[in-house]
Amino acid sequence: MPAQVPRGRPRSFDTEAAVERAMDVFWSRGYHATALPDLLQATKLSRGSLYAAFGDKHSLFLRALDRYIADALTRMDGELAARKDPVDGLRTLLAGYVDRTSGASGRRGCLLVATAMELAGRDTDVDLRIRRFFEAMEVRMAGALSRARDAGKLADGVEPSSAARILVCFVEGLRVVGKTGTTPSASQAVADALIERFIK
Amino acid sequence: MPAQVPRGRPRSFDTEAAVERAMDVFWSRGYHATALPDLLQATKLSRGSLYAAFGDKHSLFLRALDRYIADALTRMDGELAARKDPVDGLRTLLAGYVDRTSGASGRRGCLLVATAMELAGRDTDVDLRIRRFFEAMEVRMAGALSRARDAGKLADGVEPSSAARILVCFVEGLRVVGKTGTTPSASQAVADALIERFIK
DNA sequence: TGATTTCAAGACCGATTGGTCTAGTATGTC
DNA sequence: GACATACTAGACCAATCGGTCTTGAAATCA
Numbered sequence: 001m002p003a004q005v006p007r008g009r010p011r012s013f014d015t016e017a018a019v020e021r022a023m024d025v026f027w028s029r030g031y032h033a034t035a036l037p038d039l040l041q042a043t044k045l046s047r048g049s050l051y052a053a054f055g056d057k058h059s060l061f062l063r064a065l066d067r068y069i070a071d072a073l074t075r076m077d078g079e080l081a082a083r084k085d086p087v088d089g090l091r092t093l094l095a096g097y098v099d100r101t102s103g104a105s106g107r108r109g110c111l112l113v114a115t116a117m118e119l120a121g122r123d124t125d126v127d128l129r130i131r132r133f134f135e136a137m138e139v140r141m142a143g144a145l146s147r148a149r150d151a152g153k154l155a156d157g158v159e160p161s162s163a164a165r166i167l168v169c170f171v172e173g174l175r176v177v178g179k180t181g182t183t184p185s186a187s188q189a190v191a192d193a194l195i196e197r198f199i200k
Numbered sequence: 201m202p203a204q205v206p207r208g209r210p211r212s213f214d215t216e217a218a219v220e221r222a223m224d225v226f227w228s229r230g231y232h233a234t235a236l237p238d239l240l241q242a243t244k245l246s247r248g249s250l251y252a253a254f255g256d257k258h259s260l261f262l263r264a265l266d267r268y269i270a271d272a273l274t275r276m277d278g279e280l281a282a283r284k285d286p287v288d289g290l291r292t293l294l295a296g297y298v299d300r301t302s303g304a305s306g307r308r309g310c311l312l313v314a315t316a317m318e319l320a321g322r323d324t325d326v327d328l329r330i331r332r333f334f335e336a337m338e339v340r341m342a343g344a345l346s347r348a349r350d351a352g353k354l355a356d357g358v359e360p361s362s363a364a365r366i367l368v369c370f371v372e373g374l375r376v377v378g379k380t381g382t383t384p385s386a387s388q389a390v391a392d393a394l395i396e397r398f399i400k
Numbered sequence: 401t402g403a404t405t406t407c408a409a410g411a412c413c414g415a416t417t418g419g420t421c422t423a424g425t426a427t428g429t430c
Numbered sequence: 431g432a433c434a435t436a437c438t439a440g441a442c443c444a445a446t447c448g449g450t451c452t453t454g455a456a457a458t459c460a
Contacts, residue, residue, distance in 0.1 A: 045408090048407075048409090134377055168373065176375075180316075208435020209434080211437095245438090246437070246440090
């Protein structure tokens, strides 16, 4: 069956761009502290259009969160790609976290961590997404560490699975501590010190 | 000058107990999501009494946060006391975090981390407290690690200052990941794996 | 042109927000 | 007893919350 031609005026705004702008607001203020007028201003949509396109605040938030998670996983997949050296990949991944958790970027925080602390345990939709993200992150880390071990680059006694979870906790902890505005150089030194414990 | 004897009816409720009950509510729900009726119910105070005793919601929140921080630092001082073996102290400290970040306790989260993500950067009173807490925690960790090094128990190449920050990030990351309800045994294994990288 | 759809602007809704104030009562000191 | 203070209960306030609805203009089709 041929695609039905819509009859009236076509949609005149970019839905994904609106989600991205909404994501920025939730990212900066958190879920509860973000009010409808904030979202209307950021998306440049009218109340009616926003509700027609996204349903309600909660649904729009979930779309923003999904977008944030997809971006993060895509970035990780690039950094830890199988064709690259796994240790280099882990180093660049950590360097990226150092950058995003230092200074002004650090103060801005992380939508995912903020959401986990604000809503997890009280919002099943959020619960599912947060849990899956940490699992996905850990799987990717463990994969890179396994490849590093197979290449003989891991220090003795380092198990990829537990080292992966250590790294997940470390970078998420960086996000928390980074809210106080740490310096990039100090964070980078600490990240170096940690990875140094894992490789030969 | 002798202490002035108050004239009228004496205060009939325990202020600190009220702060503690308020802390429990903020802890479970976060700052924005906690409404006045929640605080009234938890403290069993009337609106008038609560405002007379604490000023406003924000001031009460700061008192609750201060209480939470004081409790945490007191606990750490006990675990890392100078008379105790520093490595044992670090192990029990980590075991405590494993316990508090697993299962139902983990899902409940951490008032300090939640506050950091929700309010830091937008509330100078909170900023100051969060920053000081992480500094104080790092100082205590670094002290224990220094004593461990002096006792010859630290692995080669481990610097107390950077290891201290690694541990701070790790335990705060545990709090974040713990919101998904991790199992105690898995978390304990990971904590063991981390500390194993630092000691001889 | 007429039908159809989308949009912005904003009135409007009930519920809830943090916060103040009053009335009446209880409990203490002098 | 008089006086002073602490308390509860709840009315009350303006502001804001998330969400719905109406109006009228703009944009596309047949």
